[in-house]
Amino acid sequence: MENILEVKNLCKKYKEFELQNVNITLPKGTIMGFIGENGAGKTTTIKAILNIIRDYTGEIKIFGFDNKKEEKKIKENIGAVLDDMFFPEILTPNDINSIMKDIYKKWDSKLYFKYLDDFGLKKNKTIKTLSKGMRKKLEIATAISHHPKLLILDEPTAGLDPIARNEVIDIFQSFIQNEECSIFLSSHITTDLEHIADYITFINKGNIILSKNREELFEEYGIAKCTKEEFEKIDKKDFIKYKKSKYEYEILVENRKAFSKKYDVDTIDKITLEELMLLMIKGEK
Amino acid sequence: MLGFIKKDLLMLKSNIKILAILLIIYVVMAFQDKMNLSFLLPFMSVMIMMSTFSYDAYNKWDAYAISLPDGRKNSVKAKYLSTIILIIITTIIITILSFVISYAKTNIIDFENIIATIFGSFFATILLQSFIYPAMYKFGPEKARIGLMTIIFGVAIIGGFITQYVDFSSIINILNFIKTYWMIVFFIAIVLMLYISYKISERVYYKKEI
Numbered sequence: 001m002e003n004i005l006e007v008k009n010l011c012k013k014y015k016e017f018e019l020q021n022v023n024i025t026l027p028k029g030t031i032m033g034f035i036g037e038n039g040a041g042k043t044t045t046i047k048a049i050l051n052i053i054r055d056y057t058g059e060i061k062i063f064g065f066d067n068k069k070e071e072k073k074i075k076e077n078i079g080a081v082l083d084d085m086f087f088p089e090i091l092t093p094n095d096i097n098s099i100m101k102d103i104y105k106k107w108d109s110k111l112y113f114k115y116l117d118d119f120g121l122k123k124n125k126t127i128k129t130l131s132k133g134m135r136k137k138l139e140i141a142t143a144i145s146h147h148p149k150l151l152i153l154d155e156p157t158a159g160l161d162p163i164a165r166n167e168v169i170d171i172f173q174s175f176i177q178n179e180e181c182s183i184f185l186s187s188h189i190t191t192d193l194e195h196i197a198d199y200i201t202f203i204n205k206g207n208i209i210l211s212k213n214r215e216e217l218f219e220e221y222g223i224a225k226c227t228k229e230e231f232e233k234i235d236k237k238d239f240i241k242y243k244k245s246k247y248e249y250e251i252l253v254e255n256r257k258a259f260s261k262k263y264d265v266d267t268i269d270k271i272t273l274e275e276l277m278l279l280m281i282k283g284e285k
Numbered sequence: 286m287l288g289f290i291k292k293d294l295l296m297l298k299s300n301i302k303i304l305a306i307l308l309i310i311y312v313v314m315a316f317q318d319k320m321n322l323s324f325l326l327p328f329m330s331v332m333i334m335m336s337t338f339s340y341d342a343y344n345k346w347d348a349y350a351i352s353l354p355d356g357r358k359n360s361v362k363a364k365y366l367s368t369i370i371l372i373i374i375t376t377i378i379i380t381i382l383s384f385v386i387s388y389a390k391t392n393i394i395d396f397e398n399i400i401a402t403i404f405g406s407f408f409a410t411i412l413l414q415s416f417i418y419p420a421m422y423k424f425g426p427e428k429a430r431i432g433l434m435t436i437i438f439g440v441a442i443i444g445g446f447i448t449q450y451v452d453f454s455s456i457i458n459i460l461n462f463i464k465t466y467w468m469i470v471f472f473i474a475i476v477l478m479l480y481i482s483y484k485i486s487e488r489v490y491y492k493k494e495i
Contacts, residue, residue, distance in 0.1 A: 047348070047495075050351065050352045051351065051357075052348050052351045052352060052495055053494065053495065054491075054492070054493075054494055055494075071355075071357075072354050072355050075352065075353060075354040075355075075356070076354050078352070080349075080352040082345075082348060082349055082352060084344075084345060085344070085345035085346070085348045085349040085352075086344055086345075086346075086349050087292070087344065087346065087349070088292075088296055088337070088340035088341055088343070088344045088346055089340065089343070089344055090296055090298075090299055090340055091292070091295060091296065095292075095295045098291060098295070099288045099289075099291050099292045099295065100288060101288070102286075102287040102288030102291060103288035103289070103353050103354060103355075104353075104354065127344075152352075
C-alpha cells in the first residue's frame, strides 16, 4: 500500500520538551488517530508535518515529496484544522470564501457554501459571534472545500456536542470514501477514534510508544484483572504496565490470548483507548 | 498572494467608519482654515492596519497562514502591500479633496503647496510603517505599540533639545539640495525604506518560532 505521509526520525528540541525520533507512516485511504495527553507532542508533530515550526530534524514526506522542498505543491492538497489557529475573528465565512478562492487553485465555492448550509452557518456573521462548536465546523468546512487528499486535523472534535461530533465524523468518513484520501487526526476524545481510525499512534513525552492497526490493537491488547497474590506470580516481561486499585490489579497485556494461556486469571477484557492511555501514562512497571 | 492581501483589506471593514469620520473632520477643518490635517488619513491607515496585527496574533493567524500554500512567503508581503494600497487610496482621496476645497475657497488650485504637503505626509506615513512593522513582527503588536509611543515621545524631546543647542548651517545645505530635487529624493527614500523594512520583517518572520 502506498504511503501518503511518512515521518522519519523527527526530532525537535525546546527548553523543557523534546520530540524524539518520531516515526509515523500513514497509508493512502486510511485514517490515523494520534493520541496522547496534553503536552505530549501532538501539536508539535503536526506543526512539523505542516512545516510551521523551524529547526526540526528528520525527514517528512507527504505524497512522496519532501515537505520543505515541495511545500507549495503539497499544501495545495492538504486541508488543516489546527487547534485554536484560524482566520482573524473579525472576518466572516463569506470573507473566507473570497480569500480562499485566491489561495487554493482548486477552491470549490459551491462545495464550501453547501457545507455552510449543512452546518447551519450564516455567511455574514463574524467568526467571533460563533459558538465554539460552530467555529469548529467552519474550520472543517474551510479545510475540506478545496478537495484535499490529506486532512491534518488537530483536535477537530474538541468543544463539539455529541450531535455535532457525529456530523463531523460522518463528514470524515465520507471524505475517506475516496481511496486516494487520508486523514491524520489528533484527538483527546478517544471514543471517536475507536469508531473511525484504521491506525492508532500514541505519543507520550515526545516519544511514539505505540503505533498499530486498530483491529490488531483491540484484538490483541487487553486488561487482565487479578488479586495481589495472582499479580505477584506474573513475570514482568509478560505485561506492559499495571495499575493498583483498591481491590485489584489492572494489568495491560500485549497479547490477551497468550497471557490467558500462561496465567490463570479470572478476567481479561478487551481494551478501550482511554484505558490504554491511562495505563500507558499512569501505570507502573 | 491576492488572497492574503484580500484578507488584510477585508479586516479593515469594521474600521471604515473611523476613516469616514476622519475624512469629515479633515474637510470641516480645511474649510474653516483651522488646521491642515491632510496627514491624518494616511497616518491613521497605518495605525488601523497595525490593529490587524493584534487580531492576527490573537487568532494565531500566522501559524494557520503557513499551513496554506505559499503562506510563509506571502504573509509579510501581503501585509506590506495591503498597507501601501490603503495609504495610496487615502492619499489619493485627500489629494482630490484638497484640490476641490482649494478651488471652492479661492477659485484657484494651489498645486505646489498641496502636492508638497501631501507628499510630506505620504513620506512620514511610509516612514512610520517602515519603522514599526519589523518591530511588530519581532516583538508582537502590544510591545511594538508601546515602543512606537516611546520613540515618538523620545524624538519630540530630543528634537526640542537639538533645535536649541545645535548649529543648523550644514543641515540647511542638505535641505536646500533636497528642496531642489525633493521629488526624486523622497521617492528613492520611500522605496529604500520600504525595501529595507520589508527585508528585516521577512527575515524576522522566517526565523520566528511560531
